[in-house]
Amino acid sequence: MNGKFIPAEQGVISVRTHGFSYGTGCFEGIRGYWNEKDQQIYLFRLREHYERLLRSCKILQTSLPYTVEQLIDLSIELVRRNGQRQDVYLRPVAYKADPIIGVRLHNLEDHLIITSEPVGNYIDITGLHCGVSSWRRIDDNAIPARAKITGAYVNSAFAKSEAMQNGFDEAIMLTHDGHVSEGSAENIFLLMNGEFVTPAPTENILLGITRDTVIELGRREFGRITRERQIDRTELYVADEIFLCGTGAQIAPVIKVDHRPIGDGKVGPVSSALQQLRLGIAENTKRARAPARACSRSILGGMMETPYACPCG
Ligand code: PMP
Numbered sequence: 001m002n003g004k005f006i007p008a009e010q011g012v013i014s015v016r017t018h019g020f021s022y023g024t025g026c027f028e029g030i031r032g033y034w035n036e037k038d039q040q041i042y043l044f045r046l047r048e049h050y051e052r053l054l055r056s057c058k059i060l061q062t063s064l065p066y067t068v069e070q071l072i073d074l075s076i077e078l079v080r081r082n083g084q085r086q087d088v089y090l091r092p093v094a095y096k097a098d099p100i101i102g103v104r105l106h107n108l109e110d111h112l113i114i115t116s117e118p119v120g121n122y123i124d125i126t127g128l129h130c131g132v133s134s135w136r137r138i139d140d141n142a143i144p145a146r147a148k149i150t151g152a153y154v155n156s157a158f159a160k161s162e163a164m165q166n167g168f169d170e171a172i173m174l175t176h177d178g179h180v181s182e183g184s185a186e187n188i189f190l191l192m193n194g195e196f197v198t199p200a201p202t203e204n205i206l207l208g209i210t211r212d213t214v215i216e217l218g219r220r221e222f223g224r225i226t227r228e229r230q231i232d233r234t235e236l237y238v239a240d241e242i243f244l245c246g247t248g249a250q251i252a253p254v255i256k257v258d259h260r261p262i263g264d265g266k267v268g269p270v271s272s273a274l275q276q277l278r279l280g281i282a283e284n285t286k287r288a289r290a291p292a293r294a295c296s297r298s299i300l301g302g303m304m305e306t307p308y309a310c311p312c313g
Helices: 018-022 046-059 068-082 150-165 209-222 233-238 269-287
Strands: 025-027 030-035 040-043 088-096 110-118 128-136 170-174 180-183 187-192 195-199 226-229 241-246 250-257 308-311
Touching (some): 025 150, 046 088, 046 209, 068 088, 068 110, 128 150, 150 170, 180 187, 180 233, 209 226, 209 250, 209 269, 241 269, 250 269
Parallel strands (some): 128 170, 128 250
Antiparallel strands (some): 030 088, 040 308, 088 110, 187 195, 241 250
């Protein structure tokens, strides 16, 4: 918390905290993979997550007294001190801390908390039934989705609860002009005529780190380019395959949308291969022969990730 390492139960904030009252914070969600053999945790694309956090901060007029390097070092030290021997989820939150009444962004004190906790699979990755949400995705000129703003997640919560309470596994949200945007906390990809298609950055999406990884893996491993463009709702119904992706969801194939089977209603071959590849990356990360030097940054040859090794225990 603000550069100090303290037990979670001592990480207390005031009930009047601005970020709590008004949702004026931004955050990240970062996955770390436990490697039994190396007895280490490898944090997935830590640098990219912190670069995105600082971009979110910029949008939210939040200034942290840390560089990306320092944030990386703090995270590694946190994971090391926690000594967890399993997959972990790191949640850095930069928030407006003043205990004041008054909605604004400027002239407020900014604080940072980073927590680390054990994590499993966030959503079912064996085939989802998604419903197009009646809740529209927040617009860039309302609450910018490209910044991972805490308050903006009320939009995701509306969509997720509606989907689940209507018997779906996950929501697919549309933009205000009715084009496909993303899941409640995942980006979306369609496979159409052999190409990956995903909503463009201007479709009110969070620019996912996993999205970026999928685009790169698609190009490298499958020789498929990704088209980033506007997508109509009914393109969902006729896509050959669909999957959601994100730090939590990883690669989550979609087998039905609005009661219509996608392809033949089973997990498609490309989604499945990508899922294996993605899990393989995690596994490879786990099997990394030379454990990265203690807390050093090692880039596994040829891989789209920068696993940061933290010796634990
Ligand atoms: N969209 C939203 C709204 C999200 O919350 C997330 C999860 N961070 C994603 C997409 C996927 O982003 P990433 O791959 O960076 O986790």
